[in-house]
Amino acid sequence: MSIQFEVNGKVVSIAVEPRMTLADCLRHELGLTGTHVGCEHGVCGACTVLVNGDAVRSCLMLAVQAEGSKVVTVEGLSNDQELTALQTSFRKHHALQCGFCTPGMITTAHALLTEEPDCDADRVREVLAGNICRCTGYISIVEAVLDARSAYKKSDGNRP
């Protein structure tokens, strides 16, 4: 099927089989391999992307369902040269080790902080419960997200 949608600000037109997930479409058809695929059945959160601003699991969405949507992947949340506030905070707090879960953590945290820049640690933990990390033990990730809140509170901040 032929579909058209926006990825990281660019309109793409592509032909996909109905059975192709949005995650596989992003990775294999569009070369956006920042989106990681862990479990392929909606429990690990590594494939989280933003669809019309909402954090969703791209392995539980068909590419054909993205028709007409605005999709933002982890690539769309980075600048070319400098680290964003969220990336800086992840680096500062050692919020990653192997990095496999990190794209999902970043996209999920970005959606949360955009909607709820005043969220507390309990809320961060509740939201990140949908993202599995097997290296860090979460404490550093929660601290990184909390520390990045200030950048999202400013309307003219350096968020992407």
Next chain:
Amino acid sequence: MKLPSFAYACPATLSEAVALLAAHDGEAKPLAGGQSLMPMMAFRVALPSLLVDLRKIPDLKQIQISDDGVRLGSMVRWRDIEDDVHLAKAHPLLIAAIAHVAHYQIRNRGTVGGSVAHADPAAEMPGVAIACEAEITAVGKGGNRIIKAADFFLGALTTALEPDEIITEIRLPPWPAGRRFAFQEFAQRRGDFAMSGVALYYDPDADGRVGNAHVGVIGVADRPQRLATVEAILNGRTISDATLAAAAEAASAAVDPHDDIHASAAYRRSLTGTLVERALRSAAG
């Protein structure tokens, strides 16, 4: 796993969607948020030949609040319920219960109709539907029909829906002022499947005596169920330590869960009693 092969249709009207389902003789499935159906397909538990996506069908995304109660369109997402400023007053038990549904990302796609049609024994929305005596409206090639929640859930992942039927609304009866309620569940991780869960409410009289007790449980049988023996104990009594103990004991005795890899039957039975006690304590305030 990658999804099995299937055809896809995205009709603009309900009647087209019903016609597509009817033409495929039970081999086609409606697709709402896909948050249960797609994992089922990844595991080859479901192998539909055609998915009929409901996303373009108008009117299924409405939340209507009136003197008749709350009507949730089948494509209303958990996120939409959370964002609705009127529902906290119109149906506080619904709000309390759906706070436990799945994880953040899934709540942005998952729908009430999808949850009810999927009929997972541990799911919150079917539990609320049973506890509140909800009605489920569906449309199929034979026309519209209204199904009582008590007649809808037939077993694990099994409902009274015909293969060509699509849920259009979940109707929750009106919520009177002064009603006491609570929702309690236990899962190993917030958002995971409940090992046991309790949705209950009652209408106290002027002396604080319980009336109209409704106690629903999830995760301890092949479908959500009401606990009539617990309701009978509660009706006419005030909430005291003795009432709580009697209700908890009756709840543990009333359920007959199975052992599984997450918990033994004995644990789930004991947990259900504990959750009933906690829920009643919380409801009484």
